[in-house]
Amino acid sequence: MGSRGVAWWSAEPVHGTLPSSLPGRRRGFGLPLTVRLALRELRGGLSGFVVFIACIAIGVAAIAGVTSISRSLGDGLGREGRRILGGDLTYSLINREATPAETAILAEHGRLSVIARLRAMAVAADGGATLVELKAVDGTYPAVGHFATDPQAPAADLLATKDGAFGAVADPALLIRLGLKVGDRLTVAGKPLVIRASLVSEPDLISAGIGFGPRLIVSMEALRATGLGELGSLNRWIYRLQLPGSSDADLETASHAIGKALPDAGWETRSRLNADPRFAKSVERFTQFLTLVGLTALIVGGVGVANAVNAFVERKRGSIATLKSVGAPGSQVVVLYLTQVMMIAGFSIAIGLTVGGALPFLIDAVFHEQLPLPLEPTLAPGELALAAAYGLLTALAFAILPLGRAHDIPVSGLFRDTVDPSAQRTRLRYKAILVLTLLALAGLALATAFDRRVALIFMAAAAVSFGLLRLVASGLMAAARRLPHPRAAAPRMALANLHRPGALTPAFTLSLGLGVTLLVTLSVIDANITQALTRSLPAKAPNLFFLDIPSRESDAFTTFLGGKAPTAKLERVPMLRGRIIALDGVPVEAIKPPEEAAWVLDGDRGITTADAVPDGSTLTEGKWWTEEEGRMPKLSFEADLGKALGLHIGSTVTVNVLGRTLTTSIANFRKVEWRSLGINFVMVFSPGTFRGAPHSDLATLTLPNGVDPAAEAAILRDVAKAFPSVTSVRVKDALETVDNLVRKLTLAIRGASAVAVVASLLVLAGAVAAGHRARLYDAVVLKVLGATRRRLMLAYGLEYGALGLAAALFGLLAGTLAGWAIVTRVMRLDFALDLGGASLAAGGAVVLALLIGLGGTWRILGQKPAPYLRQV
Structure with missing residues (x-):
């Protein structure tokens, strides 16, 4: 009985094999029998597999939902x-309009429309x-799509000149603000x-x-009347082309022809097939x-899977022994029960795929009118298959x-007491x-x-972590022992x-x-971002930025600000916009930069000239040019980005300005302190490089007493009156915009992380449920010996509290270290230890451990001993 030489699936009756009444009497053990x-x-x-199903389903649903x-x-x-x-195609330029020859070539290929974008100061009648x-x-706007206003009217009518004033369409936020x-x-x-x-x-x-x-939004005629679109000012001109043909081949043909006709125009090109590559x-x-x-939620849930399968094997010890006895x-017993477990996993994955696949449709149905993004709900077989593969593995x-x-x-x-199971390797x-x-x-x-590095x-x-x-x-168990x-x-x-043995x-x-x-890591990151955006940066950052100061008015502007804020620090530099088109003779299209440096080659960058090392920069390699050397074109490049792009002293950089x-x-490399929010540039050229170029x-203006809303508002108002073409930006407003964006992203991250936390709680509940039988036996014996429910609850409370405390201390330490690494190495921010939210998360873990543990054992302690003593 149990001999290796006996085939239990054999068709011939052999002593010790399965009786003929059992199904599946066929020659050769096949998958159909296992499945049956x-x-x-x-x-x-599915008793005992509720946590198993929930853990797999939640993790798969999270992955399927996000990817879908x-x-x-x-x-x-x-x-x-x-x-x-x-x-179909757009061609954009920074700081200049396209020449008549350039627009003529564009217009040869389709219907051309033009828009311009820039920042400006709007001043109300009350100042x-x-x-x-x-x-x-x-006048062709919008060439594609619908332009909705209140009241609704054609854009040409709303923006037309009437009674000597141009029309405008304003964001409701602007109306409220002014x-x-x-x-x-x-x-x-x-x-x-006039706001129409x-x-x-x-x-x-x-x-x-x-x-x-x-x-x-204003008309092109209104922009020209303001003078804000003049050569050298900080603006973007976008030329949109609608092709007569709609095929991808027509798109490729037109794009190639325009690129060949205007190879040095220096514009950024996009097509409808890649409308917003950055987004x-x-x-x-x-x-x-x-x-x-x-995936973290799925892996955390995997612990629940292991607990459930452990408990399943323990429940099946008698059945396993019976199968072996015949x-x-x-190995065949393992295959049988593995098939059963994977069937349950398949059922769990199906639930997760259903929820995750339906998520885009649900979001579109509920939030269609509020969504700022074009969502096209679709069943994504590849993404769902990926989630299913994660779940199965x-x-x-x-x-x-x-x-x-x-x-x-x-x-x-079959005969040994299940309270003392045999230890198996x-x-x-x-x-x-x-x-x-x-x-x-x-x-x-x-x-x-x-990003494979991530x-x-x-x-x-x-x-x-595992x-x-x-x-x-192991250390906790050894110490307790x-x-x-x-x-x-x-x-x-x-x-x-x-x-x-069998401890939780x-x-x-x-x-x-x-x-x-996970919770502590998110809390630490959130606290440091808040610290950087609301306290640390404003303390050392400028109060105000001033853009588009006409070079002919620079001295007058400096004098004006000196009179308004005589004790403030004013920095002023010339600024142009340029786009890198080649490094060491290699076109940027053929370069595959590392992720952290890709943004330098993507679009236009601000550039400046200087005769000395700028404030906030430290020379790390090479030497700065002398006054004589500065008359020739030379370049200083940011050190970290230069290294990431494989540049060195003497490397050539080709820009279109x-x-x-x-x-x-490149004459030298500089280390730039970006976090100061001062005037910093990736590329600083020698003064003679762009001599005579319009710019x-x-x-920047830094007030001596830090953030002063009243003083900032007064300066903004006075500058808007005296220099209406100059754009003023409060650093506080810019930081608030960034902060709002970060908080929205953080909210999404917290929502996804909540899935992992829910999985953790399910695992805890499953662990308590898996230990139900042993706890029940303990409770019965102890109650017979005179233990009260209060004393047993105290014992279990001390146990769960110790476990929760150990996990909380680990999470507090590991989460803080992970948060430090992300803040300092990835975000490159100063790290400030703020354990307020992290301690709250850790303390909550101890409370949850107590509640889940005691909640799972409360019903056990209420059982009457007699029915169970008969089975002991």
Whole structure:
């Protein structure tokens, strides 16, 4: 009986094999028999697998939902690319308009429309002034899409000149800020504008990017009247082309012909197929991060899977022993129960895929009118398959070892008391399966990652966290085993429960420790971002920035500010815009820069000239030019970015400025303190490089007493009156805009992280449920010996409190270290230790451990001993 030589699936009746009444009497053990037996086992229901199902379903739903929404956004951007761009192709220039020859070549290929974007100061009749994002459009606007206003009217009518004043359409936020209404007047650069409507929506809003002020839309004639669009001023001219043909081939043909005709125009090109590459890239980055958070939830839930399978194997010890007693080999028993577990995993994954796949449709149905982004809800088979693969691999990884132990459960398990189960070692083959599964899981995460470096960091952090938490659990059990036994019964029992066979210590520590670590990490990052945006930066940053100061008025502007704020520090530098088009002769299109430096080659950059090392910069390599050397073109490049791009002293950089191409060599590298928010540039040229080129000046004003809202408002108002063409920006307003954006992103991250926390709580509940039988036996015996419910609750409370405290201390330390690494290494901000929110999260973990643990044992303690004593 149980001999290896007996085939329990044999068709011939052999002593000790399965009786003929059992199903599946066929020659050769095949998968159908395994499936049939597994299904027969499942007829009894899914008792004990509720946490298993919930953990897998939640993790899969998180990953499927995030990736499906990302796919829907990508499809929406592709479908709405023409509307977002306002045409099939766009060509944009910084600081200059296209020449008549350039516009003529563009117009040869289709219908051409023009808009201009810039920042300006809007001044109300009462003297109130505010920064606005000014958008000037021609008579064809909108060439594509719907322009909604209140009251509704054609854009040409709303923006036309009537009674000597140009019309304008204003963002409702601008009306509120200046206390205006439709029909009131304001001035921009000294020119009067009548607000004829408030803005409801514009079809090309996404392509404008993040604005630091409310939108004000005017006609192209109004912009020219203000003089703000003159050569050298900080503005962007966008030329939109609608092609007569709609195919991708027509798009490629026109793009190639224009590029060949105007190779040195220096403009940034986009097509409807890639309407907003920066936004799409941001979506991909954010999707990867949220996917990794979802994978964290799935891995945390994997602990619940392991607990559930462990409990399942314990419940099936009798059945396993019975199967072995009639000749079933251990490997076939493992296959049978693994099939059953993976069937349950498949059911869980189906639930998760249903929820995650439906999420884009649900969001579109509920928030369609409020969504600022073009969402195209779709079932994404590839993304859903990815989520399913994550779920299957996670279930297999956490189930294989508990199931592998069933291989060597002896037939004596039929007769041995289940309170003292035999300790079994896991065979090498099952450990190998675990390793291969984990490698497959890591490979999948790496292969589908937008940024493989981030994925590698995540995997390393997950592995280290699991290893450290296992050490913490082992250390806690070892310490409990060696500590002197208290005299009081409740502490003595609590201490014994921490290290006894089948203790909850590993599961509690692992699940709760991971959850607390995640919460503390987010809390530390959030606290440091708030610190940087609201306290640290404003203390050392300028109060005001002034843009588009005409070079001919620079001295007068400096004198004016000196009279208004004589004790303030004023910095002023010339500023142009240029676009890098080649490095060491290699076009940027052929360069694949590292992620942290890619933004330097993406679009136009601010550039300046200087005869000395700018404030906030430190020379790290090379030497600064002398006055004589500065008459020739030379370049100083930011050190970290130069290193990331593979540049060195003597490397050549080719830039396009105002439509002209210039190549110069790097004379030195500088380390720039970006966090000061002072005037800093990636590229600083020698004074002789752009001598005579039209430009505007950029200035900053730093008040001696830090942030002073009253003084800042007075200066803004006076500058707007005296120099109406100068754009003024309060640093506080800019920081608030960034802070609002960061908080929205943080809210999304917290929402995704909540999934991991819920998984942690499910694992805790599952661990308590898995220990139900042992706790029930303890409670029955102790109650017979005279223990009261209060004393037992005290013992369990001490046990769960100790576990919660250990997990909280680990999470507090590990989360703080992780937050420090992200803040200092990734965000490159100063780190300030603020454990207020982190301590709250850790303290909450202790409370949750107590509530979940005691809540799970309360019902056990209420059981009558008699029915259970009959079974002991």
